[in-house]
Amino acid sequence: MNYSKTPLVVAIAGGSGSGKTTVANVVLQRVGPQRISFLPHDAYYRELTGLPPAQRALVNFDHPDSLETELLIDHIQQLKNWQAVDLPVYNFTTHSRTGETVRVEPKRVILVEGILIFAEPKLRELFDIKIFVDTDSDIRFIRRLQRDIAERGRTTESVVQQYLTTVRPMHLEFVEPSKRYADVIIPEGGLNAVALDMVIARIESLL
Numbered sequence: 001m002n003y004s005k006t007p008l009v010v011a012i013a014g015g016s017g018s019g020k021t022t023v024a025n026v027v028l029q030r031v032g033p034q035r036i037s038f039l040p041h042d043a044y045y046r047e048l049t050g051l052p053p054a055q056r057a058l059v060n061f062d063h064p065d066s067l068e069t070e071l072l073i074d075h076i077q078q079l080k081n082w083q084a085v086d087l088p089v090y091n092f093t094t095h096s097r098t099g100e101t102v103r104v105e106p107k108r109v110i111l112v113e114g115i116l117i118f119a120e121p122k123l124r125e126l127f128d129i130k131i132f133v134d135t136d137s138d139i140r141f142i143r144r145l146q147r148d149i150a151e152r153g154r155t156t157e158s159v160v161q162q163y164l165t166t167v168r169p170m171h172l173e174f175v176e177p178s179k180r181y182a183d184v185i186i187p188e189g190g191l192n193a194v195a196l197d198m199v200i201a202r203i204e205s206l207l
């Protein structure tokens with residue numbers, strides 16, 4: 001490892017269900033997981049220890065205050081200084097951290113992903129390459145409905161209710177306006193071979 005160079009920070013933002021994780025996985029596979037420290041912003045959702053389980057589901061998880069972004073900023077700075085960090089493990093079914101952590105070792109590339117990562121100036125200024133995955137809201141909603149029922153322990157009613165009360169309004173207030181900060185906007189996310197080739201080529205040229 002060449003410790004004299006500062007790691008490159010690549011950030012992938014976009015609405016819920018836009019394909020951010022899919023794009024992140026393509027970058028991981030093509031650049032190589034051995035060269036990437038991956039930090040999903042989702043892992044930094046705050047603990048809701050004071051709230052009974054039924055009320056946790058009603059929290060606005062799409063507002064910037066719901067995430068411990070200051071910890072993510074600390075972790076990016078530690079990785080940039082070639083120090084390992086302990087990533088919290090989050091459980092979307094119980095809306096809480098499991099208490100476990102996963103050790104993330106410093107690598108040449110730090111890959112950060114999340115809906116709100118371009119909405120916070122202090123976070124934004126740490127990024128060298130900013131990618132926004134842009135997908136129509138009807139497609140994103142259908143994907144989210146399927147995923148949240150299959151993987152996050154939700155019902156159709158709860159997904160629809162959450163989408164109308166918090167996901168959609170916060171997307172319009174915070175996520176969509178943050179698109180202006182992107183260096184690259186990728187329509188159709190993980191299946192956009194041309195855009196992904198260009199992003200990978202740029203990362204390789206900077207490494």
Ligand SMILES: Nc1ncnc2c1ncn2[C@@H]1O[C@H](COP(=O)(O)OP(=O)(O)O)[C@@H](O)[C@H]1O
Pocket residue numbers: 014015016017018019020021022023143144147188189190191192
């Ligand atoms: N371009 C695409 N075409 C079809 N399905 C896709 C595409 N990109 C992502 N998906 C699917 O949509 C769902 C949400 O994608 P994901 O990458 O997890 O989105 P995000 O991380 O932005 O919430 C997943 O089931 C994924 O397989």
Ligand SMILES: Nc1ccn([C@@H]2O[C@H](COP(=O)(O)O)[C@@H](O)[C@H]2O)c(=O)n1
Pocket residue numbers: 015016017020042045061062091092094095096114115167
């Ligand atoms: N306890 C939680 C925490 C977050 N969410 C939702 O996750 C979405 C972000 O994740 P994506 O993978 O879809 O980008 C966000 O829109 C939150 O509403 C949740 O439902 N429950």
